[in-house]
Amino acid sequence: MIDLTTQYMNLALKNPLVASASPLTESVDNLRHLEDSGIAAVILPSLFEEQLTLESVLIDQDLSRGAEEFAEAITYLPNLESYNTGPEGYLELIHRAKQAIAIPVIASLNGTTPGGWVRYAREMEQAGADAIELNLYSIETDMHQSSDAVEDRYCELVRQVKTSLKIAVAVKLSPFFSSMAHMAKRLDDADADALVLFNRFYQADFDIENLEAAPHLVLSDPCELPLRLHWVAILYGSIRPSLAITGGVHRAEDVVKCMMAGAQVAMMTSALLQNGVRYPHRILDDLASWMTEHEYDSIQQMRGSMSYRAAPNPGAFERSNYMKMLSSYALRIR
């Protein structure tokens, strides 16, 4: 019997396959299907503090528009007791998810204010989340703000959230740090329980007919996996927090690679969106077959086997390899 179990932060998981935050995990029915098809943990969609603020402002604008302007129509929309502009809906989702499934439920949070991060994280914990993933998705456009200041802010909020909670805290990062390894170390120092590598940015595309910048969603591709493998392989064994890979995990072989790089879990979104909530079944079957075929007994056995520390050719992770690749490419096209 192959042992697929893994330990992600303080969560004992039956296998390393986790459904990452996406619209799929918004529905309790989907969560049930995901559990039935073998997924080991789910991450709920991110609660965006900025969105709560925006929604609050928008609902105020919508209700105020035209109000008290005309004697026959003092208002145009009914005045309800609440418009649920707070996190209540999200907290309710956590609650219902916990009731519906037995696997761990990880809440995801993207805050904008220090107070907001801590407050919503606490509320998520109280609502029953087994762990929290801090989604550090932000686009820093202020030219007067240094990278140091940004990193200080991230570390400080991780520290604050950590000290406010009992449950584990994972941090989902973008790859755009000048010194990723140093940043990982700082987050380790800030007491993060896991690092999730990497966030994918949904960038605007240009509509050149209408001269408009339009939001553009492209699902992940397996070709995005190497970047993640690369960094997990480098970080594995050098820092305390668990490591997770998200982005580019589409097949059982990808899961194997994640584990070999040193990740505790492999997270999927695009593959689930493309193939449906039953897809984990197939991945897990394929994973078991592959491991059987290659005579692996457990996930633990392969974890980190291809990391920077353990790889037979660690130079592949370094600059010299980059130059080698370039020159070989140049040779090929000649």
Add this chain to the structure above:
Amino acid sequence: MTKTMAIVDGNEAAASVAYRASEVVAIYPITPSSPMGELADQWMVEGRKNIWGTVPQVVEMQSESGAAGALHGALQAGALGTTFTASQGLLLMIPNMYKIAGELTPAVIHVAARSVATHALSIFGDHSDVMAARQTGFALLASCSVQEAHDLAAIAHASTLEARVPFLHFFDGFRTSHELNNLSQLSDDDLRAMINDQAVRHHRERALRPDRPVLRGTAQNPDVFFQAREACNAFYLACPAIVQDVMDRFATQTGRSYRLFDYAGAPDAERIMIVMGSAVGPVEETVEWLNTHGEKVGLLKVRLFRPFAVQEFIDALPRTTRAVAVLDRTKEPGSVGEPLYLDVVASLAEGGRNARVIGGRYGLSSKEFTPAMAKAVFDELQSATPRNHFTIGIRDDVTHTSLEYDPRFSTERPDTVRAIFYGLGSDGTVGANKNSIKIIGKQTGNYAQGYFVYDSKKAGSVTVSHLRFGPQPIRSSYLIDKANFIGCHQFPFLERMDVLSQAVPRASVLLNVPFTSAEVWNHLPREFQQQVIEKRLRVFVIDAYAVARDTEMGRRINTIMQTCFFAISGILPPADAIAAIKKAIEQTYGNRGEAVLKKNFDAVDQALAHLFEVKIPDRVTAAFDILPPVPPSASDFARNVLAEIVAGRGDALPVSALPPDGTFPTGTAKWEKRNIAQEIPIWDEQLCIQCGKCVLVCPHAVIRAKVYDSPLLANAPQTFKTTKPRWREFEDLRYTLQVSPEDCTGCALCVEICPAKSKSEARHKAINMAPQASLREPESKNWEFFLSIPEFDRSRLSHSQVKDVQLLEPLMEFSGACAGCGETPYIKLLTQLFGDRLLIANATGCSSIYGGNLPTTPYTTNASGCGPAWSNSLFEDNAEFGLGMRLAADQQTTYARYLVEKLADPIGGDLARAILEADQSKESGITAQRERVDELNRRMKAMDSNDTRDLLAVAGSLVRKSVWIVGGDGWAYDIGFGGLDHVLATGANVNLLVLDTEVYSNTGGQMSKATPRGAVAKFAMGGKRRVKKDLAMEAISYGNVYVARVAMGGGDTHTIKAFLEAEAYNGPSLIIAYSHCIAHGYDMVFGMNQQKAAVLSGYWPLMRYNPTLNPEGKNPFQLDSKAPSIPLKDYVYQEARYTILARTNPEAAAQLLCEAQKDVRRRWHLYENRASMAGDGTGSGKRLEDISQKPESVVAGEPEGGAK
């Protein structure tokens, strides 16, 4: 005893009781009673229970007659029921009221009394509606104040059960229904104590039930009807005593005592005034003042008007009464006197009392009634020959009925603080003042009153708030004219309004200014400065917009100004005031989220640091005066009459100034320059592709294009822009796109629709918004010059092309519609295409308000003096009204043709034949016919016979008329549907334009049968559960009706073609036009985008059904839009009416969205199948795909002219 105090308005006061004392509530919106129904619906959704522990059923009907019918049925089946209405709504209930009363059925109708439409519609308050129902057999109970609206509502509900006479409980529309005042609330226990359980059981026992069947509602014959009709007498005889008994029990329960006729004043008064309703307040104040000044006067308040209890009335009058003045708030032309007067005269005669009685009219349509007027009436009673049938409050210089009064007389108590605030609807002033009243009323121990006046515009509306508070209960049911505090929240008002005229000496003034306290003085008009100095006013200023900007409040300056008001007035210690304001903010906006609370709190915290007192110079330095309301170039009528109304001095206009039959000139909106836009569109002639889309979508006709000869530019202002036309045929001419800066509302629809973007800076378009202030003067000159350029020759244009339509003169301009309105572009288009021969029958609603509300009218004329002739009959009868217009036009044409034939010799055989045989199917033919008729008129003027005189009167009808029946979905889908259906069935050549906003927009967004599934609306707070009616398919079922569904933003050419085809079709036409609306809950700048999304999602398929294709064997049904290409949610979730439900009840929203998406698919398949049928209906016709490839290329009316 009841102790719970609240600050509420009269509507809530009455509805609170009605809801709790009812099981079934049938409702229909009508101003000013709509809030009662809305509250009942809200309470039902919130699960509030009545006093029997169940949640009442609140059901919206299709009309007030429907509501009365449903109420009647509910009552017959044993429920306790109520309804709320006013004005025309009450009139529609009258047939059922006779039935309900005739069957001795306990029920209560609560009425916010309002004028009945006569020479004009008015939404304001008087008793003409309730007086029209006084003969129905309902008891009529009148409340004078907010507290009484609450108390007498309870007394009505209790009395009706015991008396078995149904009750109409009324209070004055707006004055009481919308006034905020202190209320001692009745608890459920109070109500339970008042309602007689045995009477309730008896009512239920009388219910129609199959297990104990009876039959009610028989038809009776001459033998017994009369006797049976008299059989109810005993109930009416007993009713007054029952009501008094209930009133007495009420007094025991609550400590508040009422009588059928309540007397106040000197016990030995000689002069008595008799009134009902809110006028009681000012009369009572006057009585107290006069009696303390040595006079002996009294007031008799009539509470139970029907059944009129003669003996109780006689007993209530002091024995010393010598002279009586009866005031009626209604008018019955041709009667001996008004109803209350007649009852008093008859009662005194019957009671054997000898007193001189005079009657008079006052306060029609919320005309102010003040102590000064009441004093004039008492003074009149003192004269040797007091005038009877007088009027008070107006100057009647025609039949000389009016009494003079001294407006300086005042009974205002010195310990009452009086504050007036001028604001814009959009700046939140009224909302903040409502909160201030609640704060003062609850936290200072003061009594408080708030009343709010709005102008008749929906965009840039000026609001005036009147706040009183003091240690004594406030009964002053009239506007403040002596204010201790004046707040002007909009600096631009000062250039056109005298806001200080009501300021008392040493009053405080608070201004929101874009200057520092040191700079501001020189920006104030002469009259303002003069009054500040003469009255020794203290002036405080704040740049509230700067504070709002810094605290992310946008244009909402309400809480900032509110904080300053509390600081200046010193009503509460500063810290307490700020805490109270924040608490009020939390209560008002708490449901909108923390971010909103935070920015409001920030604004409050920032306000005082920016408040400064102005050091007042000792002399007037201003070099400018308040601007005249209309320019000197305006017509005499505009300057003498309309200008006075614009300036807020309409009250002073004498009777002779006003047309006696309600007829007004058109084309007057152009005189009322409102300057409400912060930013206006500015044209970049280099980028413009002259597509005409901006002109087409402009809701206010403020952006226009002309093509003209270049020599006309000789006297052009320096900044006037011009370029080469992008029409091959007109290349040697010039083109200009011009904006009217002072009429623009700044909605930016034009900029949003503009497709031309700069190649080097994508955000820069061919038109861009820019601040109005600096552009106002030069662009006004440019606009004036632009207007002086002659209109382009219509015959050279293709009327079916958007590009050419921009050059057709609009004959509807500068309406008071909302900025970005989705309706007016359609009407404007209508006037561009057919304006000079257009008759419009307009249903009551938004379009009748922005189309016909004084002071000015947007419909206008072309250079020949021709333009739309417009009228509004009612809400419910518009289709029939328009049919009548068609019949009249046709009949006059027939008669004119008969006369032309008869007079062929004298007028000339060739001309007569040409007139009679004219082909008027196209505009060119109509123009030629118009010229022939002009010639006919010229020739006939030289003749003098009865026939020529007759023909002169009707000769105009020889030119083809276009009759359009215009209204909203409330009319077309609901209240007027029966008529609409019938008119379609007549086959008459009328065109019906339904401006479908999918709610009752004018009354504030109540659900109609056009409301889509899943949308939240008033009366559908939980999201509408059922599908929207497909009016198009219903009309198509006749086969001979031209039908089109259009959406300008989804297909502008399609829209134009549909209008042309509908008009060309010689039979009934129905155009259902998607109209985005402020009630949909999003920024109207995106209105056309949403229209497009509605079409792309398949929610609003564009289609036409043209019966003229039938004889050609073609399928008349044409589906003109492509198959759905975006999911419904991408369209609907841009609008708060849908997202609100997704927030508050995501499961229901998801379910309804799913069903709504199925609706879209189902309808699409239906349309697709219908479009694919052959002309004979056997199928195998043209497939949808063929059409959908070319949505705009379908054949419409043959293009005219050669421009294309």
